[in-house]
Structure formats: C-alpha cells, structure tokens
Amino acid sequence: MRRTVGIGWLVLAIGVALGGTPAAPAQPGITLTYWQYYFESKVKTMDALIKQFETGHPGIRVVQETFPYDSYNQKVASAVPAGQGPDVVNLFYGWLPLYVGSGYLQPLPADAFPPAQIERESVPMIKAAKFHGRYWALPTAVRTLALFHNKDLFRKAGIARPPLTWDEFVADAQRLTERDARGRITVEGFGIAPSGQDHQLIREVLFRQWGAAPYSSDGRKVTYDTAAAAEALGWYTDLVTKQKVAVIDFFPGGNGYRDAFVAGKAAMIVDGSFAIGSIQNSAKFDWGVAPLPRRTAGGTPSNFGSFWVNGLTVKAKGARRDAAAAFLKFLTSPDTERLWLRQVGEIPASKALAADPKLVQDPVYGPFIASLPYAHATFFVDESAQRTVLLDAINEVVLNHKDPKAALDGAAAREQKILDDFWAKQATR
Amino acid sequence: MAPARARPAALSLSARRALWAYTFLALPMAFYVAVRLAPAASALVISLHQWNILSPEKPWVGLANFRELRADPLFWKAAGNTLRYAAAGIPAQIGGGLGIALLLQRVRRLRDLLRALYFVPFVTPIVAASWVWQWMYSPQFGPLTRIFDALGLPAPAFLRTPGQALYAITAMVVWEFLGFQVVIFLAGLEAIPRVYYEAAAVDGAGGMGLFRHITVPLLNPTLVFSVVYGTIVYLQLFTQVLNMTFGDPGGPLGSTETVVLYVYQQGFQRFRMGQAAAATVVLFGAILAITLVQLRSLSRPVEY
Incomplete structure (x- = not known):
C-alpha cells in the first residue's frame, strides 16, 4: 500500500516536471x-x-x-x-x-x-x-438481414442455389428438412426464430412484401391490422403448423436458431450481419449468404435495418x-x-x-x-414490449390455433396502446 | 489472561454480557437496515411516483401505478401463475422430502451417501441447472422425450405448451429443493425422542398411528418452517423462469410469467420503476399476509 502511494507521488512529480512547468502553456x-x-x-x-x-x-x-x-x-x-x-x-x-x-x-x-x-x-x-x-x-x-444457408445440406438435397422467392424458400425448406422414423424433425429446413430476428422479418419484410405497411409514416399509428398482413403472418406460422419445416425453440436459448445452424441442424436462418463473425468462427461446413427472398421473382425487395x-x-x-x-x-x-x-x-x-x-x-x-x-429500421418506442406483442401473436396462431387476422388485430391494438402511452407522456413534458 | 482487577461493578455480569451481545448485533443490524430495509422502504415511495429511471422528473402520481397494475392482464396472469407454482411446488416438495427422509431414516447403509446425492441439486448453480433442464425438456433431443417414446406415449412439448410449461418449471424447482427438505426433515425426525415411539408401541400403536400421533405433531415446527420457507421461495420465483424461457421470458403467451419476473421486466427492461415498485409492494404484502396466516394456523404447541 505504502509503495503504491510512493509510486503515485513519483508519477505525479514526473507529470508536473514534464507537462506542468510554467514554460509550457497550460492545456x-x-x-x-x-x-x-x-x-x-x-x-x-x-x-x-x-x-x-x-x-x-x-x-x-x-x-x-x-x-x-x-x-x-x-x-x-x-x-x-x-x-x-x-x-x-x-x-x-x-x-x-x-x-x-x-x-x-x-x-x-x-x-x-x-x-x-x-x-x-x-x-x-x-x-x-x-x-x-x-x-x-x-x-x-x-x-441488415440476409439468408444464411448451409451449402452442404443444399448440395445433399440437390438444390443448386438459394431461393429467390418465398415460394421457392418453402419448397427448398421442405426438401432440406430431415426427419427421424417417428417423423420428428432432426434437421430444420428453416431455423425459425420468432424471438430472434424473425419478428423484425415479419414486420419490415413480410408485411411490406405482402402489401401492408406496418406503421404510418410518422411511426405513431400501427397499420398492420389488415388482411394482407394477416396473410403474411399466416404464411410464416404455416412453416411450423402446415409445412412442418421448422420447430420453435428447436435448440433452446436466445440464440438457439444460430446455434442450430452452426451445428448443421438448420439448413437456413435469417440473421443479421452481426452474426457473420460467430458463424465464421464456428461453422464447420460450407455456408453462404443470400439476399432475403421476395414474394415474387423481381418483386419488391425489403429488409430490416x-x-x-x-x-x-x-x-x-x-x-x-x-x-x-x-x-x-x-x-x-x-x-x-x-x-x-x-x-x-x-x-x-x-x-x-x-x-x-x-x-x-x-x-x-x-x-x-x-x-x-x-x-x-422500425421506430421502436419500447422495444421489449413491442417485441413481446408480435411474439404473442405468433404463439396465439401456432399454439392456440387462433386465426391470424384475429391474432394480428389483437397485437395491433396492444402495440397501438404502447405507442399512445409513449406519445401521451411526451406531450405532457 | 490477566487477572480481573477488582473494581466497583456498575453492571451485573449478565447485563454486561447482554450489552456486549447487543453491541455485536448492532453492526449487522445497521448493515441490514442500510442495504435491505431502507431500499425496501424506498420501494413504497417509488410506487407512488411515475418513476422512469431515466427521467429527471419523477412526478407524484398517488395510486395511479396500482390502478394501472390492476388493469394490466399480464400482472394478473403473473399473480395467478405465482400462486399456481406455490400450490403445485410446495406440497410436492414437502411430501417428497418427508417421504424420502422417513425412508432414509430406516436405512443404515449408504444413508450419508444418499443424503448427499439428494442434496447435490441444491448446491448446483441454478442458471446452469436451468439450461440443462431446457435440454432435458427438448421435444426433439431431450431424454424425457425418449422415455415417452419407449413407453409408446405421445411426447409432450413441455416448455413450448402454455398448459405444461409452468409445471415443467415447477418440477425443476422441486428437484432443486428436495435435498434441502430431506436434510431438514431428517434433522427434525432425529430430534424426536425414541422413548415416545417405544411407549406408544408398548401401548399397541401401529405404524400409521405412530406417524399420525407422534411424528406429525412433533415434527410440527419443522413442517411450519418448511411451508413458510417454501412459500417464500415460490412466491419469489425468478431465475429458473427467466433462464428456462430465455428467448421469450415468461414463456409462450406469458404462461410461466411470475410476479418477480414482471417486476424485472417493468423495471429493468422498460424502465418503469414506479410500476415495478407497485408490483413489489403488492408482492410484499401478499407474502407477509400469507406467512402470518401460515404461522398462526399451522403452529401448534405440543405437550406430551
């Protein structure tokens, strides 16, 4: 202890000698x-x-x-x-x-x-x-987001290139999905991740490509309570319930979808550019990145930033x-x-x-x-609450077999309340 | 030791001893007041303000936070779930713990080893255990699914099903606390003098009679402790729930949400400290009331 104090004085003395002399103008x-x-x-x-x-x-x-x-x-x-x-x-x-x-x-x-x-x-x-x-x-x-895909699994399934449209995506996912004797999925065609990047994918990519703007241009009104958006949500939840090419929480944990991809147990995932590093470091197979598919060939592209x-x-x-x-x-x-x-x-x-x-x-x-x-980039006012709203809508459809339109209308009402509460507080400030 | 010098004693020996004891007790007490009681009291103050942790203005809003709590379906869901955890977990833990303790008391060989094995989960880090249990529950890769397969039963989805997720987590908590209960009950059972059993046996009492009329009444203090302690554990459930449903904390559709997790989300994810404090005050009141009722209704003085 005493020695530390001594050194401290020494450092201070040197500091004064070098920089604190009156000759140099005090910075x-x-x-x-x-x-x-x-x-x-x-x-x-x-x-x-x-x-x-x-x-x-x-x-x-x-x-x-x-x-x-x-x-x-x-x-x-x-x-x-x-x-x-x-x-x-x-x-x-x-x-x-x-x-x-x-x-x-x-x-x-x-x-x-x-x-x-x-x-x-x-x-x-x-x-x-x-x-x-x-x-x-x-x-x-x-x-931004893109489609990471396992090229080895693509080759094994006889697929030449990553999908360009969501229809191709579903068809590819079906061919890529592997099941055991009981029909249980052992390799997901799509590493679905509602709580990962998928809630962003739904909001800013699927809704828009299906023809529904998620919010008003000033970001204060939720506008996805439409039939088009419900169709987009239904397309997404069908991956689990109808197409059966994905299982929610296939690998547990917040980054389970990425872990599954890296383990070669998910053929495709939608992930952000921030995932490149960890995938580069740990994926032991030939993988590639492709732009997110579109609704139709040459149709509107969209992405979440x-x-x-x-x-x-x-x-x-x-x-x-x-x-x-x-x-x-x-x-x-x-x-x-x-x-x-x-x-x-x-x-x-x-x-x-x-x-x-x-x-x-x-x-x-x-x-x-x-x-x-x-x-x-979605204009979030309360990111964790807004995220939960969409996760709940997905679960309502997947687990409770609720109609996508009803689930989405409920979500829109809940999210609108979050936005209204936020802006009301801003107004009183 | 220097010989005590003779001097006029102002205080008697016992008073001086007590004074020393109080002096030593004062230090932890001051610490406890500063780090535990004062912050707890401040929760009450915060609950009456619109207390956004970031905002410099924290206006007084009276009972508005409590009204908002009453109107929030997620809070009610969390409160209902918390009671469900307690109602399922406490009887399972106490029944299981007592059963195992009674069996262990009968065996001589390997008793210490078995007791240690039952105790291991209690000293395992909760977070690590939660992640292992998530894999155990995995419908694709988990060993539990294999067991259901082998029995020819349809395998449940456990954590992915709103109706099952809560009980799946409860099972993990019971697993965690079972060994602790066993040790507590073993100590309680050892404290019952053998002579009561011998005397009763001479009077012709059988196994069940001995259990009902001697073991249970004399184990009452241990039982009361276990119930009260278990209640507090289950009403404050948090770590296991957060870690077992990490991607979507609170489980699918809030099915595993607890009051403490709700407090965490409001306070530390949404920065609504006033709302979080209001939920804390409600939880404190509930735990206090339930504990007092339990102490009143369960404790019975036993005279033999």
Whole structure:
C-alpha cells in the first residue's frame, strides 16, 4: 500500500516536471468518457480510433469504458440518475426514444451535423435516429438481414442455389428438412426464430412484401391490422403448423436458431450481419449468404435495418460538448467507417461507401450491403414490449390455433396502446 | 489472561454480557437496515411516483401505478401463475422430502451417501441447472422425450405448451429443493425422542398411528418452517423462469410469467420503476399476509 502511494507521488512529480512547468502553456485538458458494451473487436478498434483522435486533437483525452452486453442497457440507465454517465454513449437505435424522451441525450449541434447533409450522405434507415425533427445520435455502422444457408445440406438435397422467392424458400425448406422414423424433425429446413430476428422479418419484410405497411409514416399509428398482413403472418406460422419445416425453440436459448445452424441442424436462418463473425468462427461446413427472398421473382425487395448509435449526453456542456461533438464527427467519418468494416465487420452507414462495387460484390457482405437502400429500421418506442406483442401473436396462431387476422388485430391494438402511452407522456413534458 | 482487577461493578455480569451481545448485533443490524430495509422502504415511495429511471422528473402520481397494475392482464396472469407454482411446488416438495427422509431414516447403509446425492441439486448453480433442464425438456433431443417414446406415449412439448410449461418449471424447482427438505426433515425426525415411539408401541400403536400421533405433531415446527420457507421461495420465483424461457421470458403467451419476473421486466427492461415498485409492494404484502396466516394456523404447541 505504502509503495503504491510512493509510486503515485513519483508519477505525479514526473507529470508536473514534464507537462506542468510554467514554460509550457497550460492545456485546458478535457477528458471525455465513452461507453459501449464489450465486444472484443469493437473495443480494440475503438482503442485504436481513440489513439488516432487524440493525436489529431491534443488537449482532448478519451477514456473508453465497457460493460457486458446483457446488462448494458440497465447499466447506462442506472448510471443516469446517479449522475455518473459518459459524455459520449453508444446506444441501440431502438432505445433512442426512451433516452431522448427522458432528457438524457442532447440534440446534435446542427452546425456540425446538418440534418440535410446527414440524410443526403447516409443510408435511408438513419431516419430512425430523428426525433422531434432533430438528430440525436449517429451510427458508425449499420446492420441488415440476409439468408444464411448451409451449402452442404443444399448440395445433399440437390438444390443448386438459394431461393429467390418465398415460394421457392418453402419448397427448398421442405426438401432440406430431415426427419427421424417417428417423423420428428432432426434437421430444420428453416431455423425459425420468432424471438430472434424473425419478428423484425415479419414486420419490415413480410408485411411490406405482402402489401401492408406496418406503421404510418410518422411511426405513431400501427397499420398492420389488415388482411394482407394477416396473410403474411399466416404464411410464416404455416412453416411450423402446415409445412412442418421448422420447430420453435428447436435448440433452446436466445440464440438457439444460430446455434442450430452452426451445428448443421438448420439448413437456413435469417440473421443479421452481426452474426457473420460467430458463424465464421464456428461453422464447420460450407455456408453462404443470400439476399432475403421476395414474394415474387423481381418483386419488391425489403429488409430490416438496425444500428448502434453514438450520442452526446447532457453531461457534455460548453467546451466538453465541443470536444464530444468533435469526437462524434470523427467516429462518423468515412475513414472510421472503412476501418470499422475491416476490423469489426459491420457495414458502413455512408451511402457512398455502401455503393462501393467491391463491397457490393463481396460474397459474404454483399447481400447485406445491397439491401441497404430498402432496409427499414422500425421506430421502436419500447422495444421489449413491442417485441413481446408480435411474439404473442405468433404463439396465439401456432399454439392456440387462433386465426391470424384475429391474432394480428389483437397485437395491433396492444402495440397501438404502447405507442399512445409513449406519445401521451411526451406531450405532457 | 490477566487477572480481573477488582473494581466497583456498575453492571451485573449478565447485563454486561447482554450489552456486549447487543453491541455485536448492532453492526449487522445497521448493515441490514442500510442495504435491505431502507431500499425496501424506498420501494413504497417509488410506487407512488411515475418513476422512469431515466427521467429527471419523477412526478407524484398517488395510486395511479396500482390502478394501472390492476388493469394490466399480464400482472394478473403473473399473480395467478405465482400462486399456481406455490400450490403445485410446495406440497410436492414437502411430501417428497418427508417421504424420502422417513425412508432414509430406516436405512443404515449408504444413508450419508444418499443424503448427499439428494442434496447435490441444491448446491448446483441454478442458471446452469436451468439450461440443462431446457435440454432435458427438448421435444426433439431431450431424454424425457425418449422415455415417452419407449413407453409408446405421445411426447409432450413441455416448455413450448402454455398448459405444461409452468409445471415443467415447477418440477425443476422441486428437484432443486428436495435435498434441502430431506436434510431438514431428517434433522427434525432425529430430534424426536425414541422413548415416545417405544411407549406408544408398548401401548399397541401401529405404524400409521405412530406417524399420525407422534411424528406429525412433533415434527410440527419443522413442517411450519418448511411451508413458510417454501412459500417464500415460490412466491419469489425468478431465475429458473427467466433462464428456462430465455428467448421469450415468461414463456409462450406469458404462461410461466411470475410476479418477480414482471417486476424485472417493468423495471429493468422498460424502465418503469414506479410500476415495478407497485408490483413489489403488492408482492410484499401478499407474502407477509400469507406467512402470518401460515404461522398462526399451522403452529401448534405440543405437550406430551
């Protein structure tokens, strides 16, 4: 203990000797705190980026702090009332309304981040970060969905290429599904995952391709209580009940569908670009990525986009705010986005980079990048509650044999109430 | 030890001993008040506010959170489920525990080994056990399905069926606590003096009579403890439920949702602390009331 104190004094003395001498003008040193969840490649890349930023901005120091993914949202939320939060924070875009609504984030300064320029230069899904007519946070990278497929199983079933339409998808899934003597599925044609990415797939892809917009353009009205949307939901639940090519919770756990795919027990899954890394590391077979199928050949493509954003908290004021804005500017620059893609494997948020023919042609990233122009990011006001509503509708049909239209009407009413409650509270603020 | 110096004693020896005891008790008590009672009391305060954890404004809303709770079908579902867990789990656990303890008491050989084996689940980490049980219940890959197949019975879907999921989780909780109950009952049984049994046997009492008139009454304190403890465990069920239905916490259509899981979801996923605190206050009231009723109605002084 005593020795530590001694070293502390020594370090302080050296620090004073080197930097604190009257000869050098005293730097108004600003130390910013940056928070993100722990994901090795993200943390390492961020460390490298911070070093680069600090070189270009003497006088600003950035300290990165990370937390486990599973408790990250709770950690940020509980730090807010304790006044401990960071200056720049990484948040899931779906949490933005809650954080903005509570006054934790400040709008991005319009001079450094003009909204018109943001919209001109970024992929369209970015509009989900716009709230009360202003931008509150920006992403470095974005994610979309695609169809991961096990090429070995495709070959075994005599299927030459991944499906282009949902009809082909069903036919392929039927040929890919393997059953034991009792007729029980041993390999799923489709690794179904309502609680994984499928609830997003239903909302933003199936509903739209079947001709039903899920929400009004301002995001305040639920509009999927239509016959077309019910038909789309019915098509999805039929995969379990009628086509019998998928089993919900085939492998237990939150990522069971991905585990099943990696184990070679699910021939196809719909998953996000964020899954590439773990599938690359653990899948011991020939696999590929294909764009999501469409309703008809050459029909409307659609995708679900999502992203993590960096925002400025209200803790950053005055000179701190300027420093934090400079850091955010740096994090959203094309150079950072390029490095991020190389190191982390997340696809860039900038339109220009996403149009790079070399990227679009990439066999793994290509299908994700190609879908950026038509990827919709749902404007969630209460992500976990809205997710549960759709999961319940799926279970009502699959387990309780409820009519898809009735199940969906119930879900729409419940979700509308969540939206109404949220906006009512916003109005009283 | 230095010899005690003679001096005028202000306090008697027993008073001084008691003073020391209270001094030592004060420390854990202060700790307990600070980390347990004070936060518990603050839940009552929070429940009367619209307390979004993120929001700087936390307006007083009176009983609005409780009214919202009353109108939320999921809360009622959670409350009903919680009672169902208790009603199914406590009798199974106590009946099973007592039965095994009585059998173990009769055997000499391997008794310690068997007791240890029954106790193993109780010291197994709950999260790990929950994940293993999920695989056991898997309709595709689980050993339970194989057993049903071998018996020629249709295999249930267990956790994927709203009607079965709750009882599937209850079975896992009973498995977890059975060994604990066995140990408690064995200790209780050992404490009953043999002479009562011998005297009764001389008077011509048979097996069932001995059990009803000697074992059960004299085991009453152990039984009361088990019922009260079990009630608290089941009313606070959380970890097993969250982990056994991880993708869709609360099970298909909320069929395994418990009050504590509801509190967690409201407070830490939706940040509605006021709503979560209101549910906590209701749960606290329910546990307190049920425990008091149980203590009153179950405890009987036994005089022989």
